[in-house]
Amino acid sequence: xxxxxxxxxxxxxxxxxxxxxxxxxxxxxxxxxxxxxxxxxxxxxxxxxxxxxxxxxxxxxxxxxxxxxxxxxxxxxxxxxxxxxxxxxxxxxxxxxxxxxxxxxxxxxxxxxxxxxxxxxxxxxxxxxxxxxxxxxxxxxxxxxxxxxxxxxxxxxxxxxxxxxxxxxxxxxxxxxxxxxxxxxxxxxxxxxxxxxxxxxxxxxxxxxxxxxxxxxxxxxxxxxxxxxxxxxxxxxxxxxxxxxxxxxxxxxxxxxxxxxxxxxxxxxxxxxxxxxxxxxxxxxxxxxxxxxxxxxxxxxxxxxxxxxxxxxxxxxxxxxxxxxxxxxxxxxxxxxxxxxxxxxxxxxxxxxxxxxxxxxxxxxxxxxxxxxxxxxxxxxxxxxxxxxxxxxxxxxxxxxxxxxxxxxxxxxxxxxxxxxxxxxxxxxxxxxxxxxxxxxxxxxxxxxxxxxxxxxxxxxxxxxxxxxxxxxxxxxxxxxxxxxxxxxxxxx
RNA sequence: CGGGAUGUAGCUCAGCCCGGUUUAGAGUGCACGUCUGGGGGGCGUGAGGUCGCAGGUUCGAAUCCUGUUAUCCCGACCA
Numbered sequence: 001x002x003x004x005x006x007x008x009x010x011x012x013x014x015x016x017x018x019x020x021x022x023x024x025x026x027x028x029x030x031x032x033x034x035x036x037x038x039x040x041x042x043x044x045x046x047x048x049x050x051x052x053x054x055x056x057x058x059x060x061x062x063x064x065x066x067x068x069x070x071x072x073x074x075x076x077x078x079x080x081x082x083x084x085x086x087x088x089x090x091x092x093x094x095x096x097x098x099x100x101x102x103x104x105x106x107x108x109x110x111x112x113x114x115x116x117x118x119x120x121x122x123x124x125x126x127x128x129x130x131x132x133x134x135x136x137x138x139x140x141x142x143x144x145x146x147x148x149x150x151x152x153x154x155x156x157x158x159x160x161x162x163x164x165x166x167x168x169x170x171x172x173x174x175x176x177x178x179x180x181x182x183x184x185x186x187x188x189x190x191x192x193x194x195x196x197x198x199x200x201x202x203x204x205x206x207x208x209x210x211x212x213x214x215x216x217x218x219x220x221x222x223x224x225x226x227x228x229x230x231x232x233x234x235x236x237x238x239x240x241x242x243x244x245x246x247x248x249x250x251x252x253x254x255x256x257x258x259x260x261x262x263x264x265x266x267x268x269x270x271x272x273x274x275x276x277x278x279x280x281x282x283x284x285x286x287x288x289x290x291x292x293x294x295x296x297x298x299x300x301x302x303x304x305x306x307x308x309x310x311x312x313x314x315x316x317x318x319x320x321x322x323x324x325x326x327x328x329x330x331x332x333x334x335x336x337x338x339x340x341x342x343x344x345x346x347x348x349x350x351x352x353x354x355x356x357x358x359x360x361x362x363x364x365x366x367x368x369x370x371x372x373x374x375x376x377x378x379x380x381x382x383x384x385x386x387x388x389x390x391x392x393x394x395x396x397x398x399x400x401x402x403x404x405x406x407x408x409x410x411x412x413x414x415x416x417x418x419x420x421x422x423x424x425x426x427x428x429x430x431x432x433x434x435x436x437x438x439x440x441x442x443x444x445x446x447x448x449x450x451x452x453x454x455x456x457x458x459x460x461x462x463x464x465x466x467x468x469x470x471x472x473x474x475x476x477x478x479x480x481x482x483x484x485x486x487x488x489x490x491x492x493x
Numbered sequence: 494c495g496g497g498a499u500g501u502a503g504c505u506c507a508g509c510c511c512g513g514u515u516u517a518g519a520g521u522g523c524a525c526g527u528c529u530g531g532g533g534g535g536c537g538u539g540a541g542g543u544c545g546c547a548g549g550u551u552c553g554a555a556u557c558c559u560g561u562u563a564u565c566c567c568g569a570c571c572a
Contacts, residue, residue: 016566016567031564035563087571090571091570091571157572159570159571160494160569161570166572167571167572173572242572243572275572279572310530310531311530313530347530347532347533348531350532351532352533353532367530368531369531370531
């Protein structure tokens with residue numbers, strides 16, 4: 001494996017560069033031949049698979065089923081919901097033809113003008129429109145409701161500027177699209193999925209999040225309300241980690257999806273949609289990792305334990321392998337994923353550095369010395385500490401250690417967030433404080449105009465109106481008008 | 494779409510200002526051999542390049558000029 005750049009840019013030196021370096025060097029992804037699109041490499045994809053597996057389980061547990069809809073959307077569909085088209089029109093990839101032919105001058109291929117599509121197709125930036133046009137055929141009665149579908153898919157948004165995982169032209173995500181008979185039920189669904197996301201973020205990603213609702217400015221195009229989970233990165237910038245939208249009857253009206261209710265009355269269907277994307281991997285990286293590389297939560301690490309043998313010859317390796325096999329069996333019995341790296345092409349020192357860079361939570365090293373003493377060296381990634389322990393009940397020790405690492409990195413992220421979250425009461429203070437990063441809890445008069453002004457002057461946005469916590473009213477830090485509660489400001493990715 | 498930068502070996506880059514001792518280099522990676530092995534190891538040998546592309550200037554261009562194309566970084570826009 002080629003690792004030319006041995007040294008990572010430090011976070012304090014250049015956080016942005018550190019992130020870019022880390023994604024490449026930890027072998028998570030790389031830029032592709034297609035501008036703005038990334039290749040997710042096996043190690044990075046393995047993390048995505050872990051994320052998928054857990055979320056998929058959680059979705060099914062909450063009554064959802066998977067389905068798949070086309071990646072192409074007839075152009076006319078997109079324009080049916082007025083706000084929706086406004087939100088996405090500027091970043092759509094458009095299919096206009098369906099055939100190529102040899103260039104008359106003999107050089108390469110050209111688009112065959114005879115193969116022009118009657119109606120252009122949009123590569124989905126999100127699937128509300130194609131799904132709601134489909135749901136129209138599925139729904140006649142309240143007995144057909146609710147519909148609780150999720151799809152795992154790729155989407156395309158033609159962004160001007162991209163960054164690996166955080167914003168790519170094409171990205172992988174899941175999008176849930178649900179249809180309900182009542183407003184209350186759709187709203188309940190929206191909130192339920194927000195809880196699922198928050199639970200996943202905190203328990204599996206070890207990323208503490210604030211649950212909240214977006215302001216009108218930040219709302220999803222076509223939604224009545226957008227709920228979100230907001231995370232805080234180590235550099236003090238916020239990252240939206242997931243959204244759950246209450247769509248009201250907007251899409252049902254746009255696509256004329258009606259149903260007969262229990263009283264034989266025709267009504268439009270109520271909707272929610274919700275999604276998280278490969279951006280979560282970006283959140284994972286920027287929350288936990290350090291200047292030595294990636295730090296992965298045990299719950300999502302492609303493998304939780306790596307074992308490195310240290311030997312002088314084949315005989316020693318054979319003896320070590322035998323001992324290691326016992327440990328592997330015990331670990332696997334506890335559901336712990338483990339990799340024994342007996343690759344002879346790399347030296348132990350190289351492997352240590354490599355697995356540190358890749359964020360493997362626990363590393364074991366076993367050599368002749370350990371064989372003699374019945375011990376093994378355990379190194380934990382989060383604290384970079386090492387200890388030599390007895391092999392007796394080693395699997396129990398490691399199991400506990402993994403739990404502790406999971407807890408520790410969450411706590412570390414939680415403490416960091418707490419340390420850079422503060423209440424600010426005057427706009428003058430705000431302008432100073434926002435430069436330092438972090439979440440600022442401030443009173444705001446609830447108007448888009450004030451929000452816009454703050455954004456223009458400070459580049460800070462309202463990340464969300466938090467659902468939990470202090471609800472004391474006050475006065476807007478800018479206009480002095482009444483404020484219902486403090487809202488969360490930050491500069492964001 | 495504005496601003497900045499860069500295309501030279503698989504990768505990271507030097508050489509370019511000031512054209513000719515450069516037969517185009519280094520590090521790293523790769524192949525083979527060997528000594529090694531508790532934190533990216535040492536020695537030796539070897540393979541690997543139309544210097545992004547197209548023109549131009551010149552006796553001579555990686556180097557100067559023009560055009561073109563691609564990518565990266567920083568902003569504005571967005572998950």
